[in-house]
Amino acid sequence: MLGKERKMVLTEKAYAKINLYLDVVGKRPDGFHNLETLMHTVSLSDELTFELLKREPFSIELKIEGNDNLKADESNLVFRAVKEFVKHSHVDGKLIITLKKNIPVEAGLGGGSADAAATLRALNRLSKFPLDETKLYEMAEKLGSDVPFCLKGGFALCRGRGEKITPLSPLKNLHLVIINSGERVSTPDAFKLIDQSKNSELQASPNEKYNVLSSITEGEMNALFNAFEQYILPTCPRAKKAKEELILCGAYSALMSGSGPTVFGIFDDFVKAENAAKKLQSDFDKVFVSGFID
Ligand code: C5P
Secondary structure, rough: OOOHHHEEEEEEEEEEEEEEEEEEEEEEEOOOOEEEEEHHHHHHHEEEEEEEEEOOOEEEEEEOOOOOOOOOOOOOHHHHHHHHHHHHOOOOEEEEEEOOOOOOOOOOOOOOHHHHHHHHHHHHOOOOOOOOHHHHHHHHHHOOOOOOHHHOOOOEEEEEEEOEEEEEOOOOOOEEEEOOOOOOOHHHHHHHHHHHHOOOOHHHHHHHHHHHHHHHHHHHHHHHEOHHHHHHHOOOHHHHHHHHHHHHHHOOOOOOOOOOOOOEEEEEEHHHHHHHHHHOOOOOOOOEEEEEEO
């Protein structure tokens, strides 16, 4: 048996995010898009366990539980996060990572980004904090547009690709039902749909936008908006239905998250949220009762 000093084990949660407001405000020369989005961390999470076997040469082994479609290879953001981390610091030993996947993938919930951010946090802890926040943030930016937000989470207005983060006071006393319809949406394709559209009149004026953003920030949920919805929901009938059903079940607002197709409903009462989830579980496979967390 390995002595304590030869094996270190650490568990890190990777929390999903939802977008309460998402506007695509322009295309950039680098091919990405500038966004204005309000993101909030929610309690739905993956769990990553890191075992570091010291006195063995550095290597990475990734095991995935809970999703047979995900490849445990170098394309996985967890793997890429380790590679990024060891460019700037070193991990001393053999790293065995077990990723328990609960967050639906390609779903608009930032699951892969959350896993990458959790990996950066965990490796920094395992290595006794060699890298400061600024360095972790730079690494997160390279891994993906939502990874910087996922490093700290909470509630924030994110601009640029998503990496320019203004923290806000987390929302409280609201309950969520999150439904993933199982339909697949590719994020690059969703952005292409927006590029092809000539619907520029749908852009809000700066004043209207400011009012909408500040009312959501203060917990007023009537003004939720997602620029992808009008393009994605018509191609995802089950997600569209889920959104309608959430309203019928008493959500006072419902919206698609990110580039979809996951939708969420906001409830002011936990029992109402639980009852809605119970009812909708017979129609949809992936229904989660969740809440906002900081
Ligand atoms: O940054 P991330 O790898 O998550 O982005 C996935 C894809 O989504 C990019 O390759 C790009 O096509 C698109 N994207 C974008 N503008 C953003 C974020 C993502 O065009 N702000």
